[in-house]
Amino acid sequence: xxxxxxxxxxxxxxxxxxxxxxxxxxxxxxxxxxxxxxxxxxxxxxxxxxxxxxxxxxxxxxxxxxxxxxxxxxxxxxxxxxxxxxxxxxxxxxxxxxxxxxxxxxxxxxxxxxxxxxxxxxxxxxxxxxxxxxxxxxxxxxxxxxxxxxxxxxxxxxxxxxxxxxxxxxxxxxxxxxxxxxxxxxxxxxxxxxxxxxxxxxxxxxxxxxxxxxxxxxxxxxxxxxxxxxxxxxxxxxxxxxxxxxxxxxxxxxxxxxxxxxxxxxxxxxxxxxxxxxxxxxx
Amino acid sequence: xxxxxxxxxxxxxxxxxxxxxxxxxxxxxxxxxxxxxxxxxxxxxxxxxxxxxxxxxxxxxxxxxxxxxxxxxxxxxxxxxxxxxxxxxxxxxxxxxxxxxxxxxxxxxxxxxxxxxxxxxxxxxxxxxxxxxxxxxxxxxxxxxxxxxxxxxxxxxxxxxxxxxxxxxxxxxxxxxxxxxxxxxxxxxxxxxxxxxxxxxxxxxxxxxxxxxxxxxxxxxxxxxxxxxxxxxxx
Amino acid sequence: xxxxxxxxxxxxxxxxxxxxxxxxxxxxxxxxxxxxxxxxxxxxxxxxxxxxxxxxxxxxxxxxxxxxxxxxxxxxxxxxxxxxxxxxxxxxxxxxxxxxxxxxxxxxxxxxxxxxxxxxxxxxxxxxxxxxxxxxxxxxxxxxxxxxxxxxxxxxxxxxxxxxxxxxxxxxxxxxxxxxxxxxxxxxxxxxxxxxxxxxxxxxxxxxxxxxxxxxxxxxxxxxxxxxxxxxxxxxxxxxxxxxxxxxxxxxxxxxxxxxxxxxxxxxxxxxxxxxxxxxxxxxxxxxxxxxxxxxxxxxxxxxxxxxxxxxxxxxxxxxxxxxxxxxxxxxxxxx
Numbered sequence: 138x139x140x141x142x143x144x145x146x147x148x149x150x151x152x153x154x155x156x157x158x159x160x161x162x163x164x165x166x167x168x169x170x171x172x173x174x175x176x177x178x179x180x181x182x183x184x185x186x187x188x189x190x191x192x193x194x195x196x197x198x199x200x201x202x203x204x205x206x207x208x209x210x211x212x213x214x215x216x217x218x219x220x221x222x223x224x225x226x227x228x229x230x231x232x233x234x235x236x237x238x239x240x241x242x243x244x245x246x247x248x249x250x251x252x253x254x255x256x257x258x259x260x261x262x263x264x265x266x267x268x269x270x271x272x273x274x275x276x277x278x279x280x281x282x283x284x285x286x287x288x289x290x291x292x293x294x295x296x297x298x299x300x301x302x303x304x305x306x307x308x309x310x311x312x313x314x315x316x317x318x319x320x321x322x323x324x325x326x327x328x329x330x331x332x333x334x335x336x337x338x339x340x341x342x343x344x345x346x347x348x349x350x351x352x353x354x355x356x357x358x359x360x361x362x363x364x365x366x367x368x369x370x371x372x373x374x375x376x377x378x379x380x381x382x383x384x385x386x387x388x389x390x391x392x393x394x395x396x397x398x399x400x401x402x403x404x405x406x407x408x409x410x411x412x413x414x415x416x417x418x419x420x
Numbered sequence: 421x422x423x424x425x426x427x428x429x430x431x432x433x434x435x436x437x438x439x440x441x442x443x444x445x446x447x448x449x450x451x452x453x454x455x456x457x458x459x460x461x462x463x464x465x466x467x468x469x470x471x472x473x474x475x476x477x478x479x480x481x482x483x484x485x486x487x488x489x490x491x492x493x494x495x496x497x498x499x500x501x502x503x504x505x506x507x508x509x510x511x512x513x514x515x516x517x518x519x520x521x522x523x524x525x526x527x528x529x530x531x532x533x534x535x536x537x538x539x540x541x542x543x544x545x546x547x548x549x550x551x552x553x554x555x556x557x558x559x560x561x562x563x564x565x566x567x568x569x570x571x572x573x574x575x576x577x578x579x580x581x582x583x584x585x586x587x588x589x590x591x592x593x594x595x596x597x598x599x600x601x602x603x604x605x606x607x608x609x610x611x612x613x614x615x616x617x618x619x620x621x622x623x624x625x626x627x628x629x630x631x632x633x634x635x636x637x638x639x640x641x642x643x644x645x646x647x648x649x650x651x652x653x654x655x
Numbered sequence: 656x657x658x659x660x661x662x663x664x665x666x667x668x669x670x671x672x673x674x675x676x677x678x679x680x681x682x683x684x685x686x687x688x689x690x691x692x693x694x695x696x697x698x699x700x701x702x703x704x705x706x707x708x709x710x711x712x713x714x715x716x717x718x719x720x721x722x723x724x725x726x727x728x729x730x731x732x733x734x735x736x737x738x739x740x741x742x743x744x745x746x747x748x749x750x751x752x753x754x755x756x757x758x759x760x761x762x763x764x765x766x767x768x769x770x771x772x773x774x775x776x777x778x779x780x781x782x783x784x785x786x787x788x789x790x791x792x793x794x795x796x797x798x799x800x801x802x803x804x805x806x807x808x809x810x811x812x813x814x815x816x817x818x819x820x821x822x823x824x825x826x827x828x829x830x831x832x833x834x835x836x837x838x839x840x841x842x843x844x845x846x847x848x849x850x851x852x853x854x855x856x857x858x859x860x861x862x863x864x865x866x867x868x869x870x871x872x873x874x875x876x877x878x879x880x881x882x883x884x885x886x887x888x889x890x891x892x893x894x895x896x897x898x899x900x901x902x903x904x905x906x907x908x909x910x911x912x913x914x915x916x917x918x919x920x921x922x923x924x925x926x927x928x929x930x931x932x933x934x935x936x937x938x939x940x941x942x943x944x945x946x947x948x949x950x951x952x953x954x955x956x957x958x959x960x961x962x963x964x965x966x967x968x969x970x971x972x973x974x975x976x977x978x979x980x981x982x983x984x985x986x987x988x989x990x991x
Contacts, residue, residue, distance in 0.1 A: 173785050187814030223966065228781030229721055230965040236914065244951040244958070354910070358789040365782070396800025400793045407769060407786060411776035474869070500871040514862040517855060524852065525859045526870055572870060 143270040145387065153383030154283035157375060158341060160360040160367075161290055162334035164375045167364055169306060169327050172221060175235040177360065178353025179242040180209055180332045184339020185348045186246060189255045190265070198260035198340070199228045205340045206333040213332025217325045225324070239353075246350040253348035275344055282341065290334070293370045303327055305382050359399075362406040368416025382406065426574055427452045427606050428473070428504075433482035435468050435630075442468045444630040445482070448578070455602045457617050457638075458608045460627035461650070464609040467509065469627070470578050473608075474506045475499040486576070505574035509581050511561040515554035519545050519564055522553050526568035536571075542597055544565035559590035566594075576606045583616050595619040618642075626650075673846060676929040680839055692717025692827045695901075701825065701939050703833045703896045706841060708931040710888035713845050714881055715917075716926030717854060719861040720779060724787030725916050727794045728886040730908020731765055732758035737903040738804060740815040751817045755894050762890025763883050765790075770882040776873045779864070787921040791913045798905045810904030817898040830899050837895070838932070841888060844930055857881065911954070918957060921964055 140234075159181060166174045172182075187208050188201035196204075224230040234317065261274040294300040302318050306327075346352060359382065367378025382402055389398035426449035435443040443465040450456055458466050471477035473484055475496040484491040491499055500506075513522050523536050540546040543563040548556070553564060562582055569577050582598075583591045590611065598620050601607055611617050617624060617638060624641045626634040634644045641647055683702070687695055735758030740750050773786050798805045805811065817824040817833075824830040848854060860874045861865045867874050897903045906912065919938050923930025945955045980984045 171781070173781055175788075220962065220966075227965075229784065232721075232723070232781055232784055233917075233961045234965045235964075237958040240914070240954045240958030240961075244955045248951055354792075357790040361785055361789060365786075394800060396796045400796050400800075403789055403793050407772050407790075410778055410786070411772040497868050497871055497873060500869050506869055508866075512863050514859040514866070514867045516858050516862050521855050522859075524853050525867075568870070 143268050144272070145391070147267070147272050147276070147280075148390075149384050149387040150280045150389050153379045154280045155338075155342065155345075155356075156359060156363050156379035156383050157287050158283045158334070158338040159356045159370070160340065160363040160379060161374050162338070163360045164364045164367070164372070165303075165327055165334075166331040168371065169303060170221075170225055170231075170324055172225065172231040172235070172328075173228065173361070174221075174328075174331070175232060175357065176216075176239040176242060177235075177331075177335055178355075178357035179239050179246075180213070180335030181339040181342065181356055182246060182348075182350060182353040183212065183242070184209060184336030185257075185343040185352060186250060186255070186339075187336065188257050188340045188343045189250070189348060189358065192257055197258065198344070201340045201343075202337070204334040209336025210333040212336075213329035214325060217328040218333070221328055222321065222324065242355075243350050249256070250350065254347070254349050257265035257343045257348060259344035279341055279345075286334075286337070286370075287376065294372050299323075299326070323344045358403065362403055364416075366406050366409060366416060374416055426450060427487065428608075429485050430469075430473075431483045431485070433469070433472060433484060435465070435472060435477065436480045442630050443472070444544070444550050446570055446627075446630070446632055448610060448625055448635070449630070450606055451605055452575075453603050454596065455607045455609075455620060455622040457611055457620070457622040457624045458627060459611055459614075459617055459624060459641075461612065462538060463629075464627040465630040466627055467580060468630075470506065470580055470608075470610060474504055474578060500572070503567035503573070503575035504578065505572050505576070506578040507562075507565045507569050507580060510583060511558070511565045513553045513556075513561055513564050514569065515552070518550050520549040522564055522568055523571050526571035539567050539571055542570065542600070544593060544597070559586045559594075562586065562590075563594070569599075570605070574605060576608065577601070579607065579609045581610055581612070583611065583613050591616055592619070667806060672927050672929050675933075676842060676846060679929060679932060680842075683835055683838075687828055687831055695827045695831050698894065698926065699831045699899065701836050701936060702838050703892045703899075704916075704919050704939065705836070705932040705935040706838050706892040707889050708916050708923075708935045709838070709841055710885045710892065711916050712920045712923075712928055712931040713849070713888065714885035714932075715920060716928065717849055717857045717861075718878055718881055720878070721784045721917070722787045722882075722885075722910065723917070724790040724794075724913055725886075725889055726908055726910070726912035727791045728762040728766060728786070728889035729893035729896075729912065729916075730794060730798065730903075731762040732890030732895075733897035733903045733907045734798065734805060734893075735759070735761040735890070736894040736897040737811045737814045740898070741811055741813055742804065745846050748818065748821065750815050751819055751898060754815075754898065755891065758894030758897070759890040762893070763845055763887040766883045766886030767879070768967050770879045770886075774879050774882065777875075788913070789988045791908070791910050794908050795905055795910065795981070798908050805905075806903075808905060810902060812902040814903065816901065817895070824899070834895060834899075837891070839972070842928060842932065849928065853877075863982070911957075914957060918960055932971075 151202045162180070163174060163177045166172055166177070184205040188198070189207040191197070191201040191204055216238070220234055221231070224234050261278055264273050265277065266272075267277075274405035294303065302323055305316075306318070306320060306323050317416045338356075342352075342356075363375060363382055365378070366381060367374030367376070385405065386398055386402045389401055392398075393401070428450040430446055430448045433443060433446045434441065446465075446469065458469065458570065460466055464521070472479050473491065475491065475494060475498075479492055486499075486502060486504065489502060491504075492501070514525065519540065520536065523539055526534070535573065537546060540549055543566055545560060545563060545567065548560070553561065556564060562584075566577075566579065569579075579598075579634075582594055585651065586594065595616055598607060607622075609617075609620070609622065621638060624634075624636065624638050625632055625646075626641060626647050628650045633650065634641055634647050636644075659941045666784070686698060690698065707725070710728070711722060715721050720837050736754040739745065739754040739757040743753075745753055769786075769790060771782060778786060799808055802808075817830065822829075824833050849857070856867070856872060856877060859870075860877065864874050893907065896907070915938070919935040921934070922938055923932065923934025925931075941956075942953055945956050
């Protein structure tokens with residue numbers, strides 16, 4: 138019984154960690170600015186390709202882990218200034234603009250790096266044994282790292298000055314600007330932070346999947362559903378959403394094909410909207 | 421003589437928001453085809469009362485009955501379907517539609533052109549049927565909304581501050597067509613413009629901190645000492 | 656009779672789009688006289704896409720809620736037709752009819768279920784858009800993953816050609832006119848409905864849904880009805896496409912197609928109905944030109960179009976022109 142449970146728990150934890158780290162950036166951007174960022178997947182892709190580039194210049198995973206969020210942040214900042222800041226008032230426009238951006242980024246990456254999947258070197262090879270089950274070391278690292286990033290983000294969100302202004306801005310943008318906080322600055326920094334988190338997720342995912350120009354799209358719908366199921370604009374909502382969707386999908390994958398399991402989980406998420414339209418943990 | 425059966429009655433209705441008691445033990449009966457006014461200073465609980473009648477807000481305790489129906493159990497559109505129409509404080513019409521189209525949408529069943537025209541005439545918009553609602557003045561928008569409420573052939577018409585933001589002329593025009601509605605439909609008006617309340621000669625209920633402090637004809641109310649203290653005295 | 660003619664002419668004068676719709680219909684009716692059979696079958700496919708675009712405009716243009724997943728319904732129609740025709744042993748004389756029913760039924764059923772859960776859950780606006788986007792992703796996952804039924808990545812070939820009540824539509828002229836008849840029926844049908852009371856109510860819901868509710872309308876139900884009707888229309892377009900081209904592939908149920916149909920409608924001006932059809936033809940022509948450069952050029956063009964759409968003409972290029980025209984007319988009127 139236990140020997141069955143351990144691998145299941147580890148698989149579920151891996152998926153939950155991936156969802157956590159992929160969705161946090163989206164939750165911040167969505168919750169704060171009501172911008173559904175359809176280019177979020179491409180920010181993940183960009184992170185993975187930063188890893189590819191770093192490796193081709195002789196660097197490794199750890200260097201990429203530092204460089205990618207930085208690239209993501211700067212890229213996000215530029216985009217916010219040039220495009221996103223103009224569409225805050227209209228969520229539909231935000232969807233169309235970020236979708237347009239996503240299509241362009243995909244093709245630019247495709248034109249630059251080609252269609253063949255890139256491969257990156259994992260920082261840890263081999264497996265270790267946990268309570269009788271062998272499991273790849275990299276995945277264990279991923280789980281720990283994602284939880285750490287999540288904890289740090291949660292602390293920043295809850296405790297820091299920036300986090301306070303961010304939460305205040307989510308609750309009532311008008312009031313916050315009255316108190317002398319510049320909402321433009323908050324929005325720009327939050328969007329850039331979301332992009333940085335996505336790029337970080339890209340580096341972490343790269344050793345597990347084929348790195349292609351279109352890899353981001355696989356995570357877009359799931360991270361959106363994590364945010365939707367969990368509740369937009371709350372960090373604990375992301376945890377709840379990732380936990381639920383990750384566990385369900387892992388459990389279902391044991392019984393039915395992977396694609397069908399993913400589809401089923403997304404369908405369940407739609408059904409849930411009927412009963413909890415604001416998510417499990419509303420902001 | 422058969423006793424007058426109230427059309428709409430509120431029995432010990434209360435509403436709390438957390439520890440704040442917005443409406444406290446209010447009992448009112450509105451007879452058929454009567455013109456009624458609820459007055460009171462800001463924060464007296466007038467809008468809360470209206471929200472509870474039309475189902476946008478549940479009551480904390482007490483009951484609201486309309487004929488044989490218990491309104492507490494019904495949803496907003498069911499209440500609307502029973503014939504309780506409401507005009508909001510902030511006028512809400514459909515800006516993309518013309519005056520005529522707004523009235524068409526407001527009628528639940530198909531109405532004849534003549535009736536729509538008569539309706540437009542009641543609210544003094546008969547010359548503006550093809551004008552887009554977004555181009556109306558504030559007063560005209562208020563009237564259109566009253567017209568839309570009337571278009572549903574309501575038994576009860578709830579009006580939330582119909583004169584807010586209107587010019588004196590517009591206010592007077594509003595009062596004159598509301599007077600004409602007496603005997604056709606039960607009207608409940610929330611207002612704090614005293615001149616207007618005097619003008620429409622309605623039965624009046626005075627609310628203060630969520631409680632009824634006086635009811636009766638406007639002249640009686642005007643001479644009530646308590647009312648003078650809390651309300652009229654300030655003017 | 657005179658009365659009727661008068662009301663008709665007054666109506667047309669008030670809504671110039673009806674006039675445009677009549678002009679476009681005439682052009683499409685005489686088109687086969689000027690092109691060869693091969694070109695005609697391309698035009699037939701564009702007409703099917705125009706039905707698809709019209710279906711989106713009926714929902715998006717009239718309710719203001721953007722469906723980012725309309726390819727799901729086109730694709731369900733196509734796969735419904737193909738799977739019925741290939742995997743089931745159905746009498747050849749009725750297989751097309753059963754296939755059409757299966758395709759349209761499948762699209763309608765999925766729209767009904769999804770629409771019920773999200774519309775009655777109060778999901779509107781951007782949320783709706785994104786849930787429907789995910790729907791396309793789910794559908795595409797299934798189309799690719801469930802290969803024993805759907806043929807996976809390569810799709811299915813050998814869909815039986817369309818035969819209805821013994822009448823075969825293999826001939827390009829016949830199939831062109833069949834599709835055109837469907838398009839025109841939907842076009843004028845939806846113009847009539849949307850200019851009538853139902854269209855007014857939808858506009859009212861778009862303006863202020865709460866207000867519409869207080870007037871006694873079951874707004875979620877009305878939106879659901881429109882959504883299912885729109886999806887069924889898309890399903891029919893997909894089913895006809897599969898039968899007339901003889902194959903289905905996962906790109907008929909993919910996000911890119913969902914995206915493209917939005918552009919067809921947006922280029923023509925959403926909410927105009929006839930604009931969706933003109934937009935489809937214009938964009939199709941553009942696509943031929945642009946795709947000939949490079950495979951990446953078309954997606955980049957779409958992406959740039961979306962960004963330009965929002966930044967420069969948020970109500971669509973047509974609205975930009977008609978707004979200019981209106982101002983111009985007002986100016987002239989002022990001078991008189």
